[in-house]
Amino acid sequence: MLTSKIHRATVTQADLHYVGSVTIDEDLLDAAGLLPGEQVHIVDIDNGARLVTYTIPGPRGSGIIGINGAAARLVHVGDLVIIIGYGQMEDAEARSFRPRIVHVDRGNRVTGLGHDPAEAPDPVVPGAEDLLRGDERHVPA
Template sequence: MNIQILKSKIHRVKITQAELHYVGSITIDEDLMDAANLIENEKVHIVNINNGERLETYVIKGRRGTGEICLNGPAARKAQVGDIIIIISYAGMDFEEAKTFKPTVIFPDEQNRVI
């Protein structure tokens, strides 16, 4: 049996930009992506702490070292610049493997930098 479990989480980062007229996705600073074990085009869930919104999208690589977190396309309507979000990805794996798997969870600082 395969199950979905937490793979990666960026806990509490601040939205720095929202671009409504864009194809869609979330742009994430490449330093944060590396630290959280996320790759470009990976599916993620976004949870907005400020308004309770939840959405699914995919990752676009942002400029390294900028702290950039930008919701693009229709997702831009789900948050405002300054909102705090959690970015989550999941992985499917065998039930027994999942029992010992350790997810990557990071807690960036207030400027969205890796601590």
């Protein structure tokens, strides 16, 4: 089950020579209910790359989203990513479970908390209300 999501975070560093993982501001880990060492999936909005890694805490209030190790070949500084946590639970718990959804601004500061993984801030990207996809604009006829 989806347990948490940090939506549209901005990658602030990428270190190919680090031993692996994703460094996440500890405030964001807390907001999302993610633990150090927890497995997460990362989806790069800019290029479509997807990967699985684990979390390590970064300094509180720093806004750090650091892609470490080989993943730095897939995800780059400035890319927007979705960081997703999943968990296993019994059927009864899964039916009533509410994931923790964290919305952030471009500085990776929390702007909203919710439970609906399909909910997005309005507009998703300020000033880009006419975007159909991240790389295409709708031009009215």
